[in-house]
Amino acid sequence: MPIHEIRHPLIRHKLGLMRRADLSTKNFREMAQEIAALLTYEASKDLPLEPASIEGWCGAVDVEKLAGKKVTVVPILRAGIGMLDGVLSLIPGAKVSAVGIARNEETLQAQAYLERLVGQLDQRLALIVDPMLATGGSMVATIDLLKKAGCVNVRALVLVAAPEGIRAVEARHPDVHIYTASIDSHLDGKGYIIPGLGDAGDRIFGTRQKDA
Ligand SMILES: O=P(O)(O)OC[C@H]1O[C@H](OP(=O)(O)OP(=O)(O)O)[C@H](O)[C@@H]1O
Ligand SMILES: O=c1cc[nH]c(=O)[nH]1
Numbered sequence: 001m002p003i004h005e006i007r008h009p010l011i012r013h014k015l016g017l018m019r020r021a022d023l024s025t026k027n028f029r030e031m032a033q034e035i036a037a038l039l040t041y042e043a044s045k046d047l048p049l050e051p052a053s054i055e056g057w058c059g060a061v062d063v064e065k066l067a068g069k070k071v072t073v074v075p076i077l078r079a080g081i082g083m084l085d086g087v088l089s090l091i092p093g094a095k096v097s098a099v100g101i102a103r104n105e106e107t108l109q110a111q112a113y114l115e116r117l118v119g120q121l122d123q124r125l126a127l128i129v130d131p132m133l134a135t136g137g138s139m140v141a142t143i144d145l146l147k148k149a150g151c152v153n154v155r156a157l158v159l160v161a162a163p164e165g166i167r168a169v170e171a172r173h174p175d176v177h178i179y180t181a182s183i184d185s186h187l188d189g190k191g192y193i194i195p196g197l198g199d200a201g202d203r204i205f206g207t208r209q210k211d212a
């Protein structure tokens with residue numbers, strides 16, 4: 001089953017804070033980055049290692065280092081930017097491929113408006129980051145364009161996933177593993193995740209808030 005709900009106590013606690021409607025923009029941002037780092041830890045636990053010999057303080061030491069595979073982090077703009085630094089805090093050498101996807105609020109159809117991908121995608125693990133997996137349209141469109149560009153190894157990190165979005169990704173891209181802090185109940189009539197977080201992009205960027 002390519003869906004991984006990471007029920008770690010630190011993640012449960014931080015996600016509980018994020019669900020509070022009165023959480024400040026600053027704290028919402030901080031929690032998003034921290035949970036992103038914790039999801040990265042899980043999503044990277046089977047990365048291959050290779051032996052290496054280094055010069056240590058007392059002479060040669062046998063160590064391990066990440067083998068061959070390079071990583072690109074793929075934030076889905078805008079809200080995915082809110083998880084980017086969390087991933088980079090653990091994988092600082094990763095290159096970033098920005099993808100802009102906008103959901104038409106009426107039809108809920110996802111459309112790409114920006115694609116700035118790094119090279120050698122066929123050799124890289126792509127870690128897509130987006131706080132919300134709702135209908136799955138944005139995620140499926142992003143995976144479609146990454147695979148078209150040569151990516152063969154794709155994983156997705158989302159803070160909250162709706163069953164509808166999980167099913168959509170599984171149906172179209174059964175090879176893509178999804179790591180999430182929570183599988184929530186369902187979508188409302190406007191495509192919002194219940195209980196969810198509200199509009200994650202607005203909460204991260206501070207737009208459309210009462211005190212803006
Ligand atoms: O699974 P879906 O139904 O496609 O919905 C999820 C998408 O909706 C949100 O982005 P939004 O379109 O609000 O853009 P934003 O990041 O600019 O807020 C969210 O960050 C996902 O990208
Ligand atoms: O609940 C949702 C669904 C899509 N996008 C969001 O930001 N929140």
Ligand SMILES: [Mg+2]
Nearest residue numbers: 199200201202
């Ligand atoms: Mg939004």
